[in-house]
Amino acid sequence: MKMALSLTNVCKRFGGVTALDGVSFDVAHGELLGLVGPNGAGKSVLVNVVSGFYPLTTGSILVDGRDVTYAPPHHFGRLGIARTFQNIRLFKRMSVLENVLVAFPRHVRSPFGSILRWNRRAEIDHALALLSQMRLVEKADQSAGSLAYGEARRLEIARALATEPKLLLLDEPAAGMNDRETDELRADISDLRSMLDAIVLIEHNVEFLRGLSDRLVVLDYGRMIADGVPDIVLKIPAVVEAYLGAAEDA
Amino acid sequence: MVGDQIINGIILGSMYALIALGYTLVFGVLDKLNFAHSEVFMAGGYVGLSWIALGAPVWLAIIGVAAVAGIMGLAVELISFRKFKGSDGQITASLSSLAVGIVMIDLVQKYWGSEPIAISLPVALRTAGFTLGGMTLTWLKVGILGFTLILMIGLQVLVQKTALGRNIRAVADNPASASLLGVDVKRVNQQTFFIASALAGIAGLLLTMRTGFASSDIGLGFGLKALAIMGIGGMGDLRGAVIGGLVVGLCEGLGFQFGFGRLADIMVWVLMIFVLVVRPAGLFGNATARDVRA
Numbered sequence: 001m002k003m004a005l006s007l008t009n010v011c012k013r014f015g016g017v018t019a020l021d022g023v024s025f026d027v028a029h030g031e032l033l034g035l036v037g038p039n040g041a042g043k044s045v046l047v048n049v050v051s052g053f054y055p056l057t058t059g060s061i062l063v064d065g066r067d068v069t070y071a072p073p074h075h076f077g078r079l080g081i082a083r084t085f086q087n088i089r090l091f092k093r094m095s096v097l098e099n100v101l102v103a104f105p106r107h108v109r110s111p112f113g114s115i116l117r118w119n120r121r122a123e124i125d126h127a128l129a130l131l132s133q134m135r136l137v138e139k140a141d142q143s144a145g146s147l148a149y150g151e152a153r154r155l156e157i158a159r160a161l162a163t164e165p166k167l168l169l170l171d172e173p174a175a176g177m178n179d180r181e182t183d184e185l186r187a188d189i190s191d192l193r194s195m196l197d198a199i200v201l202i203e204h205n206v207e208f209l210r211g212l213s214d215r216l217v218v219l220d221y222g223r224m225i226a227d228g229v230p231d232i233v234l235k236i237p238a239v240v241e242a243y244l245g246a247a248e249d250a
Numbered sequence: 251m252v253g254d255q256i257i258n259g260i261i262l263g264s265m266y267a268l269i270a271l272g273y274t275l276v277f278g279v280l281d282k283l284n285f286a287h288s289e290v291f292m293a294g295g296y297v298g299l300s301w302i303a304l305g306a307p308v309w310l311a312i313i314g315v316a317a318v319a320g321i322m323g324l325a326v327e328l329i330s331f332r333k334f335k336g337s338d339g340q341i342t343a344s345l346s347s348l349a350v351g352i353v354m355i356d357l358v359q360k361y362w363g364s365e366p367i368a369i370s371l372p373v374a375l376r377t378a379g380f381t382l383g384g385m386t387l388t389w390l391k392v393g394i395l396g397f398t399l400i401l402m403i404g405l406q407v408l409v410q411k412t413a414l415g416r417n418i419r420a421v422a423d424n425p426a427s428a429s430l431l432g433v434d435v436k437r438v439n440q441q442t443f444f445i446a447s448a449l450a451g452i453a454g455l456l457l458t459m460r461t462g463f464a465s466s467d468i469g470l471g472f473g474l475k476a477l478a479i480m481g482i483g484g485m486g487d488l489r490g491a492v493i494g495g496l497v498v499g500l501c502e503g504l505g506f507q508f509g510f511g512r513l514a515d516i517m518v519w520v521l522m523i524f525v526l527v528v529r530p531a532g533l534f535g536n537a538t539a540r541d542v543r544a
Contacts, residue, residue: 051430073429083430091423094416101413102420103431163432 002065004029004198005050005167010059012042012049012222019045021222022059027167032189032199034213034230036206038243041219043202044086047171050200051083052076064166064197080197082165084156086172092145096136096155099144100127103162127162134158134188150181154188166197173201174208186212206234206243218242253385255507256500261391261460263499264398268453269476270483270491271405272446278422278486279442282334283344286326288473289351290447294319294454295464296362299369308371308459312397312452319451323443326350331439351469358466366465369458376462394456401449402492408445409488418442422486478522484535494533497521 005027012020020042027033037043048054050061052073060069068079091099104123131137134154139147147155153173160168170189174182190212193199203209209216209230216233218226220242226233233239269291276284297318301311330346333339379388409415420428421438429435457472458464479498483490498518505514525533 053426053430073426074432074434076430076432085427089424089427091420091427093423094419098416098419102416102428102433105432159431 002029003027003062004031004064005200006062006065007050008060008062010046010049010061011057012045012054013057019222020049020056023219023222023224024059025217025224025227027198027200029197030193031215032193032201032213034209034216035200035202035219036204036209036216036243037219039204040221041242042222043204043219044171045222046219047083047169047200047202051081051169080164080166081169082160082163082167083169084153084160084171084173086175086202088149088152088156090144090147090152090155090159092143094144095141096131096144096147097124097127097140099155099159100130100162103159105164130158130161131155133161133191150177150185153177153185157188157192161192161195168192168196168199170199170201172203174203174205182208210234251384251386252504252507253383255503257385257387257391257395257503258506259500259503260496261394261398261499262502263496264395264402265453265457265495266472266476266479266499267492267495268398268401268449268456269472270479270495271402271488272450273476273480274483274486274488274491275418275442275446277480279418279425279439280331280343282331282340283347283477284326284331284443284446285344285348285473286322286330286351286354287347287446287450288469288476289354290319290322290326291450291454291472292464292466292469293322293354293358294451295369295458295468296358296367296454296466297451298455298458299367299464302369302371312455315451315455316448319454320444320448322354322451323447324440326447327440327443331443332436355466355469362464362466364466366463368463371459371462390459394460398453398456401452405445405449406488414438414441475518478518480532482518482522482525482532484532487532487534490532490534 003026008024010020010023011018023046035043035046045054049056052068052071052075056069060067062068063079063081066079068076071079091102094102101123128137128140131140134157136151136154136158139151144152144155157170157173173189174185177185186208189199189201201209201213213230215228216226216230217224218233218239225242226236226239269288272287273284276282276287294315298311298315301314302308306314326347330350331343334343376388376390379386379391381387409418417428417433417438418441420433421435425435475498476495479494480491482498483494498521501517501521502514505517529535
């Protein structure tokens, strides 16, 4: 059976530092996978590798059965992978609406064809629908740089959705949010599941994932130390030690 | 007459602005200075007079120059800028483009000689005109002014309203995000170079039509002034390039009128020093946006 995402023995080295060491796991269609681990475990590196941001050292990545291991970054959008960043990267000097419009899949191939494509009504309507889903429609004409932190996060998600992805990678979307914003974001992400084939959610905070994710993969020092249902994974001694050990020491 | 010098200043300023817009576009997407740009402008004059010599009407010569200059821009992008991604090799790439520009000067001089070449336009085009409120306007001046205005408005519409312009702004804002959202950054860079160079080439032809000659040594002077104008207007800001260009052109025209003579040439530098002391980010520059991008 084809998996939404399939990693086989993925390794990433930066010089002498091994950031990912033989990570293998699959994400099934319809699944929301939580990727957890302490700081420096390699979670963000994994997202950067899967989204084509870093070339991987060895191993392979399949998306919906297609090998994307060596695809250049701007192809990943077309391959149905979208991501958000841990540190928000919006186009701050463009309007909220334009941020979404940029992300629509390009069907035009000729170098100057895109000159002739004005802001078509249908595209704008679609963008507004995505903005309203992320509760940003009132802010459509503001500059993205003026958004509050939580809004900027939601715009990043709306923009990622505009690429019409099958697989969405969310890198610590709740980072820096207060409790109320975090709860709203959980509800938003839960609503997204019907639109997407699969979601990989990177999170430092395990409580955020409990009840939201179907499965957890735990990384520690670039190695995968657990893979399974949240309630079981979080009781595995190695996970407790890697994850909670630090907290208890503190 | 003061009125005449104002018109002359505005025409000169709009040439500066066209060149500065090209520097600004490229600087916006790549954060790099393209020093070959001013030589594409210079070559535009020669390419233009060649089209005219072949019997092309002016409108066709303009299109021809835009196409040839645009292709020169694509070559510069390929030779000097393609291999440096992000902010890598900012200085190396710019030096490489400087070398390309110098080679272009030599090639032009090899082919056309180092003396200025006259453009064969009907004399009537340069003398016929009318007077308006004490100003003598030739049809040529009116045409150049109107056409540069159309080009500037066209560029503004292109950048603000089309999908291509949105991509250019997205790459200028954050190339990594744009790439991940499916924007082909390499292609956007090529498109930007094409547009910037086509504008410079057209400016070169317009200047040649205005003065009657194409010469191979104008690139450096105009190019440096256009760079200064970019500094005055704010790095990477298109409005800044237009307004800065017009202000400098006007200052030079009026400086000439009021007897500064050759000193009018240093107006731009004095203006730049003054503006940068008061507003380091330039007239339209936004220091915080620049910091975010850096």
